[in-house]
Every structure is written in C-alpha cells, then in structure tokens.
Amino acid sequence: MSQSTQSMAAAFFIIGPAGSGKSCLAEALVSRLHGAYVDKDIICNGFTGELLKSHGYDSSERDGNAYYLSELMSIEYKTLLKVGTSNMQLGTPAVFDAPFGAYFKNDDFINRVREKYRWPDEVDAVVVHVAVDGDTVRKRLITRGLQRDSWKLEHWNEFWSKTSGTKCQWKGALHVTVDNNIADKDYTADINSILHRTGH
Numbered sequence: 001m002s003q004s005t006q007s008m009a010a011a012f013f014i015i016g017p018a019g020s021g022k023s024c025l026a027e028a029l030v031s032r033l034h035g036a037y038v039d040k041d042i043i044c045n046g047f048t049g050e051l052l053k054s055h056g057y058d059s060s061e062r063d064g065n066a067y068y069l070s071e072l073m074s075i076e077y078k079t080l081l082k083v084g085t086s087n088m089q090l091g092t093p094a095v096f097d098a099p100f101g102a103y104f105k106n107d108d109f110i111n112r113v114r115e116k117y118r119w120p121d122e123v124d125a126v127v128v129h130v131a132v133d134g135d136t137v138r139k140r141l142i143t144r145g146l147q148r149d150s151w152k153l154e155h156w157n158e159f160w161s162k163t164s165g166t167k168c169q170w171k172g173a174l175h176v177t178v179d180n181n182i183a184d185k186d187y188t189a190d191i192n193s194i195l196h197r198t199g200h
Contacts, residue, residue: 009088009091009093009120009122009123009124010033010088010093010094010123010124010125010126010198010200011084011088011093011094011096011119011123011124011125011126012026012029012033012035012093012094012095012096012126012128012194013096013100013125013126013127013128013173014026014029014095014096014097014098014128014130015098015099015100015101015127015128015129015130015168016099016129016130016131016132016180017099017101017132017137017160017163017164018099018137018141018149018152019132019136019137019138019140019141019144019149020130020131020132020137020140020180021130021132021140021180021185022097022098022099022130023039023097024180024185024187025128025130025178025180025187025190026039026095026096026097027097028187028188028191029095029128029187029191029194030095032191032195033093033095033195033200034092035087035092035093035094035095036083036084036087036092036093036094036095037095037097038080038083038084038087038094038095038096038097038098039097039098040076040077040080040097040098040099041097043076043079043080043083044075044076044079044080048068048072048076051072052065052067052068052072055067058147060146060147060148060150061148061151062148062151063151063152063155063159064151064155073102076098077098077100077103080096080098081096081113081117082117084096085117085118085119088119088120088123089120093200100168101163101166104166104167104168104169104170105166105169106169106170107169107170107171108170108171108172109170110125110127110170110171110172110173111171111172114172124174124198124199124200125170125172125173125174126173126174126176126194126198127168127170127173127174127175127176128176128177128178128194129168129175129176129177129178130178130180131177131178131179131180131181132179132180132181133181134160134164136181137160138153138156138160141153174197174198176193176194176197178190178194
C-alpha cells in the first residue's frame with residue numbers, strides 16, 4: 001500500500017445527541033477529506049422504516065420502541081460499519097454520522113469493531129464529540145420538526161438525562177471535542193485542529 005493511501009486510512013466517529021449538529025460537522029469533514037459519508041439516517045432509514053411498518057409501528061419510531069431497540073438498531077450499526085469498512089479497505093477515510101450512544105459503555109468497542117470487521121492495520125480511529133447544551137438541543141429539535149424527534153420531546157427529561165449522563169469511554173481511539181452551541185458555525189478551525197492532531 002502506498003504512503004498516500006496509508007495517510008488517508010481513518011475512521012472518524014462523529015458522535016453526539018440528536019440536534020447537536022453532527023451532520024453539519026460530518027459533512028464538512030467529508031468534504032475536506034474527500035471521504036465516505038456513512039450516515040445512519042441516509043443508509044438505514046428506508047429499510048428500518050419498512051420493517052417498523054410491517055410490524056404495525058409508525059415508520060419514524062425509534063426511541064421508546066422495544067422492537068426497534070432490540071431487533072433493528074444492531075442491524076443498522078452493523079450495516080454502517082460494513083459500509084465504512086469497505087471504503088477504508090479501498091484507502092478512503094470513513095466518517096460515521098450516528099449517535100452510537102448504546103455502545104458508549106463498551107470501552108473496548110473500537111478494538112472489537114477493528115477485529116470483527118477486519119480493518120486495515122493502518123486505520124486510525126478518531127472519536128469527535130459534538131458538545132452542546134440541553135437547551136440548545138431542545139430548541140433545535142423543535143425547530144427542525146421531525147416526527148422521529150417526537151418521543152424525545154415528549155419525554156424530554158428522560159431523554160436528556162440518559163443522553164447527557166452517558167459518556168463515550170472507547171479505548172483505542174483519539175478523542176477530540178467540538179463545541180457546537182453556536183448556530184451556523186464555521187467548522188474550518190475545528191477541522192484544521194482535528195486533521196492536525198490526527199496527521200491527515
């Protein structure tokens with residue numbers, strides 16, 4: 001493998017609660033890296049919605065839906081990781097845009113994923129924490145008005161307590177934090193810092 005290909009191999013996990021601005025940062029990073037945008041909503045919403053409907057649920061149900069949480073969520077993340085891995089095996093950096101909150105307490109998550117999906121040895125893992133306060137998240141969820149956010153807003157205290165109280169503890173990765181409380185933020189400085197720290 002050439003040096004130029006090695007320098008591009010990386011897995012960037014853009015994590016944060018719904019409404020934190022993960023997608024805006026992820027898209028900016030993908031554009032800068034010319035990488036693969038591995039977004040859970042884009043890749044999985046179609047088949048997840050159809051499976052939910054086939055079992056008598058609204059296609060937008062996620063939080064609070066036992067069938068989704070026990071049967072579908074793991075399929076979504078397996079799909080994301082397979083798509084990302086296939087790109088990294090071609091030397092393309094993968095930028096994962098998904099909450100991943102259900103896996104935060106598994107501190108060996110990165111190492112297990114690396115082994116299970118057979119990541120190339122030279123792949124670096126970078127976890128970008130998109131930090132935002134609760135009031136900002138709530139306002140953004142209300143403003144965007146998506147059906148899938150209904151449960152979060154109707155059970156706000158439960159949602160935010162769980163979301164803000166669960167910290168990502170993954171080992172085997174570089175962790176960086178981006179403050180995203182500012183509306184319409186320019187991510188240039190943040191991306192420059194991330195790429196400088198990771199050598200990409």
